[in-house]
Amino acid sequence: MLKTQKMLVGAMSKLDDTMVMNLVRQGLQMGISPYVLLEEIRAGIDRVGELYSKGEYFLSDLIMASEIFKDVLALVTNHQGVIAKISYPTVVFGTVENDIHDIGKNITTGILRYNGFGVCDLGVNVPGHKFVEAVKQHNSPVVCLTGLITGAYESMKKTIAMLEDAGLRSRLTVIIGGLVGESVKEYTGADYWATDCTKVVEICRKILVANRRVVQSS
Ligand code: B12
16 A cells, blocks of 8 residues: 555544645545555545544534545546446435435445445435435436435335336335345335345445446456
8 A cells, every 4th residue: 555545544534624634635646546646545435424423523523424425435536547447326315305304315325336336415304205206317327215214214115105106216226225124125125125224235236237237357
C-alpha cells in the first residue's frame, strides 16, 4: 500500500476533511486509480462506524463522514476517465413516504455510486408513485427502499404494491434497508433486506449478472 493510501485511511477515520481532499487530489495526480482511493476512504468510513458502535464517535461524526464521502465522490467522478467506467444500470433509491431519515440512505447510495452503479436518489418521504415513475424512466432493475420508523413498513408495502400494479414487479428486485429484518421483508413483499450498507453492492451485482444486465469479468 502506498503512503498516500495509508494516510487516507487515517485522515478519513479522524474525519480530517482538508487532509482527505488533499490526499485524494495528490493520489489522482500520482496516477493512483480513483477506485483504489475510494476503497481506502471506505476503509476509513468502516473505522468511523466501528468507533460509533463503541460509543467513541457520535451521530454527528457519522454525518460528517458521509459529507466528506460525498465531496470525495464528486472529486473523483469529475476526474477524467472515471465516468466512462460506469457500466451498471441505474438503481432507484429513496426513503419511503412518511419517513425522513436519510443518513443511512446517503451512505448506501454513495457506496453504490463509487462501485460503478448509477443511482437515482429520490430523497426522503417519497410516495410510491414517484418510485414507479423513476423505474420506468431509468428502466431500472433494482429499487432500494429505506425506512427507520414503524410507519415506513406500511409505506414500503404500498410502494411495492404500486410497482406490482404498474406491471413492473416481475422484472424488479426490491431491497429494503434501515430498521428492517426478515419479518419486515415478509410483510412488505420485498426480495431482500440488509442493514449492512456494503451488502447492497453484492446483492445488486448478483441480480444484474443473473439477469444478464452486466457480463461478469473474470
Ligand atoms: C438520526 C435520527 C433522527 C434524525 C434523522 C436525521 C436524518 N437526516 O436522517 C431526526 C432527528 C430528524 C429524526 C427524526 C425522527 N425520528 Co429518528 N432517529 C435517528 C436515530 C438516532 C439514528 C438513525 C441513523 O441515522 N442511524 C445511522 C444510520 C447510518 O443507520 P441506518 O439508517 O440504519 O443505515 C444503515 C443501514 O440500515 C443501511 N441502510 C440504510 N438504508 C438502506 C437501504 C438499503 C436498500 C440497504 C441495503 C441498506 C440501507 O446503511 C446504513 C449503514 O450501514 C435513530 C435511532 C437508531 N438507533 O437508529 C432514531 C429513530 C429511527 N427515530 C425514531 C423516531 C420515532 C423519530 C421521529 C418520529 C421522532 C419524532 N417524534 O418526531 C422523527 C421521524 C420523523 C419522520 N417522519 O421520519 C425512532 C423510530 C422508532 C420506530 N420504530 O418507529 C428511532 C429508532 C429512535 C427510537 N429508538 O425511538 N431521527
